[in-house]
Amino acid sequence: MSTGIAQGVLPPVLDSTSEQPPLFDGTTRLYTSYICPYAQRVWITRNYKGLQDKIKLVPLDLGNRPAWYKEKVYHENKVPSLEHNNEVKGESLDLIKYIDSNFEGPSLLPEDPAKREFVDELFAYTDKFGGGLFAAAKGDGDAGAPFDYLETALQKFNDGPFFLGREFSQADVVYAPFVERFQPLLLEVKNYDITVGRPTLKAWIEALDTVEAYKQTKWDTEELVSGLKKRFQLS
Numbered sequence: 001m002s003t004g005i006a007q008g009v010l011p012p013v014l015d016s017t018s019e020q021p022p023l024f025d026g027t028t029r030l031y032t033s034y035i036c037p038y039a040q041r042v043w044i045t046r047n048y049k050g051l052q053d054k055i056k057l058v059p060l061d062l063g064n065r066p067a068w069y070k071e072k073v074y075h076e077n078k079v080p081s082l083e084h085n086n087e088v089k090g091e092s093l094d095l096i097k098y099i100d101s102n103f104e105g106p107s108l109l110p111e112d113p114a115k116r117e118f119v120d121e122l123f124a125y126t127d128k129f130g131g132g133l134f135a136a137a138k139g140d141g142d143a144g145a146p147f148d149y150l151e152t153a154l155q156k157f158n159d160g161p162f163f164l165g166r167e168f169s170q171a172d173v174v175y176a177p178f179v180e181r182f183q184p185l186l187l188e189v190k191n192y193d194i195t196v197g198r199p200t201l202k203a204w205i206e207a208l209d210t211v212e213a214y215k216q217t218k219w220d221t222e223e224l225v226s227g228l229k230k231r232f233q234l235s
């Protein structure tokens with residue numbers, strides 16, 4: 001558990017015994033799980049745009065989910081979902097774009113068409129990337145393939161450490177939560193260091209730690225790794 005919850009900076013996790021927050025009362029709510037990488041993408045977006053007071057976090061215990069979530073809020077029963085303007089929407093990639101274009105705050109997408117196209121390309125690779133990570137964790141296939149892709153992608157705009165160079169963007173938001181989890185997981189269970197031979201990826205990981213919006217969402221590594229080990233039945 002994060003010290004953020006203990007210190008009252010982050011709201012407590014709701015479970016099957018918790019009452020439902022009033023739906024469609026005008027409050028914008030991000031239903032989330034602190035340990036879910038998809039939800040973390042949207043949490044980073046909210047923080048980067050300075051929407052901490054405008055979008056309220058409603059963290060759920062996915063292992064002991066409140067029944068009202070599926071019944072009344074989001075029938076897909078997954079996180080993240082966003083309650084806004086009397087509607088509930090899901091899917092992390094869509095929510096990043098929705099929040100970035102429908103709320104105030106700094107943009108996570110530059111005007112430059114070549115950069116926008118590259119963000120689309122990076123969004124399109126996310127499923128394949130996820131598949132590669134799961135294969136790597138289970139010991140199937142080439143563990144390095146998803147990270148080789150990142151290493152190459154990070155070299156495209158080389159005036160800074162992020163995917164688009166100097167500017168932190170939607171593309172960084174999408175990949176950061178997964179690298180946060182799989183870097184320590186692969187090191188622990190496969191003794192595989194994803195940064196060896198990948199200096200650009202290493203520099204990106206270091207640069208992420210300078211982004212306050214991301215730092216506020218980082219979770220206890222041991223908790224993340226032990227959750228994934230259980231999920232993939234790794235010892």
Ligand SMILES: N[C@@H](CCC(=O)N[C@@H](CS)C(=O)NCC(=O)O)C(=O)O
Nearest residue numbers: 036037038077078079080091092093
């Ligand atoms: N494609 C969805 C995936 C979301 C997702 O799988 N979330 C997981 C938690 S990390 C979840 O809610 N799982 C609950 C379930 O599948 O019942 C997105 O990008 O938002």
